[in-house]
Amino acid sequence: MARMKFICDAERCIECNGCVTACKNENEVPWGVNRRRVVTLNDGVPGERSISVACMHCSDAPCMAVCPVNCFYRTEEGVVLHDKDVCIGCGYCSYACPFGAPQFPAQGTFGVRGKMDKCTFCAGGPEEHGSQAEFEKYGRNRLAEGKLPACAEMCSTKALLAGDGDVVADIFRTRVVQRGKGAEIWGWGTAYRSNKGSNKAGQRAAGGKS
Numbered sequence: 001m002a003r004m005k006f007i008c009d010a011e012r013c014i015e016c017n018g019c020v021t022a023c024k025n026e027n028e029v030p031w032g033v034n035r036r037r038v039v040t041l042n043d044g045v046p047g048e049r050s051i052s053v054a055c056m057h058c059s060d061a062p063c064m065a066v067c068p069v070n071c072f073y074r075t076e077e078g079v080v081l082h083d084k085d086v087c088i089g090c091g092y093c094s095y096a097c098p099f100g101a102p103q104f105p106a107q108g109t110f111g112v113r114g115k116m117d118k119c120t121f122c123a124g125g126p127e128e129h130g131s132q133a134e135f136e137k138y139g140r141n142r143l144a145e146g147k148l149p150a151c152a153e154m155c156s157t158k159a160l161l162a163g164d165g166d167v168v169a170d171i172f173r174t175r176v177v178q179r180g181k182g183a184e185i186w187g188w189g190t191a192y193r194s195n196k197g198s199n200k201a202g203q204r205a206a207g208g209k210s
Contacts, residue, residue: 003078004121004143005165005192006056006152007172007185010049012159015040019052022154026122027139033103035119036151052151052160055080055101055119056191063093063102071116077143078165079123084115084137091116098190121162122149165192 015038023029023036036054057080064072064080071086072093093116094102104113124141127134134141142149152162161168172185 002164003166004057004123004163005078005168005188006054006121007161007168007188008051008053009159009161009172009175010041010051011175011179012157013038013050013052014157014159015050016156018154018156019151019160022150023054023119026142026150027120028135029139030105030117033105033117035101035103035117051187052155053099053101053187054151055097055121056099056187057119057121058191059193062096062098066092066096068092073126075123077121077123079121079143081120081123081125081138082116082118083126084117085126087115089113089115099187119149122147 017038020034020036020038024034027035029035036052038050039053040048040050042048057078059078061072061074061080063082064070064074067082068090069086069088071082071084071088072080073083074080089104089112091102091104091113094100094104101118103117104115105117106112106114120138122140122142124130124134124144125138127137129141129144140150147153149162152160161171
């Protein structure tokens, strides 16, 4: 079974926010919630880079570890999802996540802030696949339709890659070889370091020896 992962090529991202718009349109996320956002690192100085950020569906997800009601679960493809019917809106996951992925529709504590929302890798949720209930709570289940996340498919420069971790790592490695220089895969080590196979893929993607 393929292990789904994201890679954002900072050398290609042009901060167009097409991925953000695609995510909002495809999943009709609540007002004020941004499942994906574009962040510029070292803004205004030489060498600045922009990256697309969302839930990375970590191998050892800290959100799963701290959730007091165990609303998180992992699919066979390695996608980290959650059950909104179980979530109590405590916000522990938002403090634990290194990527700031958990979002809440309101400000406050516990139930006042509402049910947590985040990137689902366009894989829906625990409701019946393709059902209206699934779409209303979690957005479109594109993976069940044999499609990749809308954000990656709509990226005009193909800076954002999504899919089988080994495949996207090989694509990135080929780019590095063609460019003649390496580049840091932002977030890869943090999200997937606990998986030995993933570490090798990350080394290959960065142009290192496997």
